[in-house]
Amino acid sequence: MPYDVPFRHHQALDPSALTSLGAALHAINRGIEDCRVAGIGPDSDPAILLLARHLARLAEAAGEEPALRSACTRRIAELDRYPALLALALRGVSHDKAAKDRFHRDGRHAMRRLAIALDLPEGRYEVASHYGDAAISGSVVLTTPEIEVSLAIGPLHEDNEASYFAKRGPAAGERLRFARISAFLKAERFATRLKRELRLADIAPAPGPTIVAAMPADMPVPALMPMAPAAAQPLAA
Numbered sequence: 001m002p003y004d005v006p007f008r009h010h011q012a013l014d015p016s017a018l019t020s021l022g023a024a025l026h027a028i029n030r031g032i033e034d035c036r037v038a039g040i041g042p043d044s045d046p047a048i049l050l051l052a053r054h055l056a057r058l059a060e061a062a063g064e065e066p067a068l069r070s071a072c073t074r075r076i077a078e079l080d081r082y083p084a085l086l087a088l089a090l091r092g093v094s095h096d097k098a099a100k101d102r103f104h105r106d107g108r109h110a111m112r113r114l115a116i117a118l119d120l121p122e123g124r125y126e127v128a129s130h131y132g133d134a135a136i137s138g139s140v141v142l143t144t145p146e147i148e149v150s151l152a153i154g155p156l157h158e159d160n161e162a163s164y165f166a167k168r169g170p171a172a173g174e175r176l177r178f179a180r181i182s183a184f185l186k187a188e189r190f191a192t193r194l195k196r197e198l199r200l201a202d203i204a205p206a207p208g209p210t211i212v213a214a215m216p217a218d219m220p221v222p223a224l225m226p227m228a229p230a231a232a233q234p235l236a237a
Contacts, residue, residue, distance in 0.1 A: 002039065008051070011047070015054040024054055085106050103140075104131065110187070111186040125144045137154050151181070163179075166200075
């Protein structure tokens with residue numbers, strides 16, 4: 001049975017205790033939940049609308065829009081210079097599902113950037129995640145017919161987060177090579193390193209499938225020659 005409470009209305013009429021964005025947002029979220037229980041649409045609830053206006057006043061007092069936009073732009077540039085993968089490699093993701101999911105999401109994105117830097121066409125490579133158990137990061141793997149590149153983080157992979165080897169060509173069968181995650185994240189430079197160390201230019205293209213030409217529709221089909229019956233062999237006594 002729907003029921004309503006007056007608490008959000010009291011807060012809306014006197015929001016002086018809501019002095020931070022977090023406190024005001026919490027009050028709005030709690031009020032929206034009260035509206036749900038009461039069967040009231042929050043978009044037309046007067047208390048929610050007043051609380052939202054109070055939140056807007058707090059945001060306006062925090063800074064002018066051009067300054068806030070400039071701060072966002074600077075922050076984006078900082079995050080581009082210091083990607084989340086670097087921070088995750090330092091802190092680890094053991095038993096932290098959210099951090100592990102972020103590692104695999106960003107890791108797959110980084111592997112696709114590496115594939116582009118290697119000039120790999122779509123369909124020529126595969127990027128996959130191997131999660132493993134909760135205590136480890138698992139790995140993100142780029143696979144092609146010629147090479148394999150893997151990314152994993154954690155104490156066992158410190159300073160050796162990226163590993164790679166050749167599956168075909170002159171470097172096939174050689175030792176597994178390693179690189180730091182900071183080197184891996186510089187896609188163009190790391191692609192050049194892979195091409196040089198794995199001698200990708202010396203790998204002959206993988207043979208394609210054998211293509212059988214279709215027979216023209218007007219070509220007569222030759223008659224099959226009848227097979228002569230095999231001579232009967234006498235049964236052994």
